[in-house]
Amino acid sequence: MVTGAGGPRRRLLPRGYGFAIAGIAVGMAGLVALGALADRISRFIDGGHRFVLGQISVAGAGLGTGAGFTAGGLLPKRTIDAIRRVPGVALVQAQVMLPLNPSTSELFSVNQELVLGVDLGVPTPNRNYPSFPIAHGRDLAPGDRGRVVVGAELAASRTLRPPASLRIGDRDFEVVGILERLLTAPDRFAIVPIEDARDLWLALDPTVRALYRTGGTLAADDLNTGAAVGWTSGVDPDALAARIRREVAGVNVAAPGEVARQLSASTAFFRWLMVAVAGIGLLIGGLSLSNTVAAATFERIRDFGIKQALGASDGQLLGEVLRESLTVSLAGGVIGTVLAILAGLAIDARAAQAGQQLFLFSGRLVAFAVGFAAALGAVAGVYASVRILRVPPAEAIRRGA
Amino acid sequence: MLDVLRGVDVTLTPGEMLAVVGRSGSGKSTLLNLLGCLDRSDGGELWFGDERLTGAGRGSRARFRGRHLGFVFQAYHLIPELTVWENVLLAARYVGRARAEAEEAARKLLQRLGVAARVAHYPPTLSGGEQQRVAFCRAMLNDPAVILADEPTGNLDADNAGVLLAELRARAHDGGSAVLLVTHSAELAHSADRVLTLADGQLTPVGA
Numbered sequence: 319m320v321t322g323a324g325g326p327r328r329r330l331l332p333r334g335y336g337f338a339i340a341g342i343a344v345g346m347a348g349l350v351a352l353g354a355l356a357d358r359i360s361r362f363i364d365g366g367h368r369f370v371l372g373q374i375s376v377a378g379a380g381l382g383t384g385a386g387f388t389a390g391g392l393l394p395k396r397t398i399d400a401i402r403r404v405p406g407v408a409l410v411q412a413q414v415m416l417p418l419n420p421s422t423s424e425l426f427s428v429n430q431e432l433v434l435g436v437d438l439g440v441p442t443p444n445r446n447y448p449s450f451p452i453a454h455g456r457d458l459a460p461g462d463r464g465r466v467v468v469g470a471e472l473a474a475s476r477t478l479r480p481p482a483s484l485r486i487g488d489r490d491f492e493v494v495g496i497l498e499r500l501l502t503a504p505d506r507f508a509i510v511p512i513e514d515a516r517d518l519w520l521a522l523d524p525t526v527r528a529l530y531r532t533g534g535t536l537a538a539d540d541l542n543t544g545a546a547v548g549w550t551s552g553v554d555p556d557a558l559a560a561r562i563r564r565e566v567a568g569v570n571v572a573a574p575g576e577v578a579r580q581l582s583a584s585t586a587f588f589r590w591l592m593v594a595v596a597g598i599g600l601l602i603g604g605l606s607l608s609n610t611v612a613a614a615t616f617e618r619i620r621d622f623g624i625k626q627a628l629g630a631s632d633g634q635l636l637g638e639v640l641r642e643s644l645t646v647s648l649a650g651g652v653i654g655t656v657l658a659i660l661a662g663l664a665i666d667a668r669a670a671q672a673g674q675q676l677f678l679f680s681g682r683l684v685a686f687a688v689g690f691a692a693a694l695g696a697v698a699g700v701y702a703s704v705r706i707l708r709v710p711p712a713e714a715i716r717r718g719a
Numbered sequence: 720m721l722d723v724l725r726g727v728d729v730t731l732t733p734g735e736m737l738a739v740v741g742r743s744g745s746g747k748s749t750l751l752n753l754l755g756c757l758d759r760s761d762g763g764e765l766w767f768g769d770e771r772l773t774g775a776g777r778g779s780r781a782r783f784r785g786r787h788l789g790f791v792f793q794a795y796h797l798i799p800e801l802t803v804w805e806n807v808l809l810a811a812r813y814v815g816r817a818r819a820e821a822e823e824a825a826r827k828l829l830q831r832l833g834v835a836a837r838v839a840h841y842p843p844t845l846s847g848g849e850q851q852r853v854a855f856c857r858a859m860l861n862d863p864a865v866i867l868a869d870e871p872t873g874n875l876d877a878d879n880a881g882v883l884l885a886e887l888r889a890r891a892h893d894g895g896s897a898v899l900l901v902t903h904s905a906e907l908a909h910s911a912d913r914v915l916t917l918a919d920g921q922l923t924p925v926g927a
């Protein structure tokens with residue numbers, strides 16, 4: 319009596335593929351992790367590009383005042399008004415940008431912690447960031463004083479969450495909101511009303527303080543390190559920047575195109591690093607995967623011969639190998655991706671204590687990794703099968719014995 | 720190039736059990752592989768009834784093997800990653816045989832050969848005799864017109880060898896299959912209806 323058989327079990331895979339799946343998983347974990355590192359760098363750079371391309375940044379002529387992209391000389395109110403009158407200008411928002419910690423924030427230009435004071439009475443002119451998305455709490459509102467919205471990395475590094483307070487200079491600010499993680503510069507911003515930023519600036523800079531308090535012509539509205547300028551629809555922002563430069567005296571104008579080119583030049587190292595990291599990931603992961611699948615297929619050369627003796631056609635065998643290769647590759651790809659994500663999250667949990675995030679596991683990356691694994695696995699399996707099928711069945715059985 | 724077989728002319732008749740004997744390296748397995756379309760010859764012709772197999776395409780040869788041939792190897796050649804049940808039914812998969820019918824035939828064969836209790840086991844856990852009986856079930860599943868057995872009892876003890884030999888004889892004499900047995904064992908060859916000797920690439924009747 320034949321019992322317990324119940325028909326052939328339709329398994330996706332015969333036994334013995336565990337090692338192949340493990341090998342693929344390791345290679346794919348490496349690929350996904352390196353891809354996530356590359357994506358993280360890419361997002362940082364692209365975010366910067368997106369920001370500078372969304373506005374014309376203007377600072378006062380000269381050196382030594384302020385920080386970040388508004389670094390330059392003082393930009394008094396009359397100059398801002400002059401900019402506002404230039405044809406093509408839609409919005410001008412006065413800003414004050416200062417280092418959060420004057421003793422250390424200037425050391426790393428791409429990683430500064432900055433105080434950004436914004437004129438809340440004027441809509442943000444940046445076309446690409448009309449407002450920063452808020453993860454917790456709320457955005458600043460006109461009339462706010464002594465309140466701050468904090469970038470995600472800055473908040474994480476200081477474990478801030480509303481309600482909380484943040485000490486800037488010698489003042490405590492009420493944290494009313496935390497920005498979503500943008501993976502670019504604003505992640506390390508402390509955004510405050512411009513009036514508070516001016517007070518901080520005066521407290522920080524004895525020269526400005528002296529000028530302001532000597533009873534001269536410098537009013538509070540004149541204490542701006544720069545301005546963000548928006549343009550009306552249809553206007554070429556680079557042409558408008560050139561016009562502002564021509565028509566308004568005493569300004570340093572950063573045209574979006576020029577800044578983007580400078581940013582590209584300054585971040586070229588990181589871009590190439592990203593390309594190299596992604597390329598190495600693809601190479602290692604791809605070689606590991608294709609080698610494992612091909613080796614697993616070549617190991618079954620005797621099975622090919624036996625199945626041919628039983629009447630299997632080339633098409634049937636190729637179909638079997640294709641199905642098995644796809645299943646093995648997908649299983650290895652998915653397991654490797656999960657391993658990479660778990661490892662990345664664990665590392666990022668530690669890095670978050672310093673306000674950092676090293677990995678970016680995007681849906682695009684995961685989809686690419688799994689698709690790459692499946693496609694390469696299928697190609698490797700079919701390649702190995704075609705090679706085996708060139709061998710006569712008798713020889714295949716003999717070689718595998 | 721080495722001429723293994725020269726001027727070999729052999730006809731297998733339904734219901735006949737033919738043994739080919741010869742020393743190791745005499746070309747017995749080569750002959751069996753050529754007759755079983757597992758290899759191609761440099762010359763000569765191969766016919767099955769009025770179907771000319773010489774020059775047939777890979778697909779035609781695969782179909783021929785699946786529908787008309789049953790192989791019994793000395794080393795069993797079961798697939799170790801598949802269970803006994805899966806191994807036996809493999810023979811039906813490639814010829815497009817109805818599943819229920821193939822399963823019924825597999826059950827009968829496994830019971831007849833005394834390995835029905837082992838269906839869920841994997842080949843490496845079976846004894847040599849059990850593995851050969853499973854391999855025999857797989858070879859017989861599609862009721863082949865021609866059975867090609869290469870040293871089928873070479874790795875078996877006397878009891879298992881006796882069982883297998885009796886099955887092969889029954890297939891020939893009761894089932895009408897043509898059985899070609901290649902062996903270097905004179906004792907095994909004597910149980911065949913006709914015995915040919917392969918030496919120096921040529922077949923000659925024993926005693927001729």
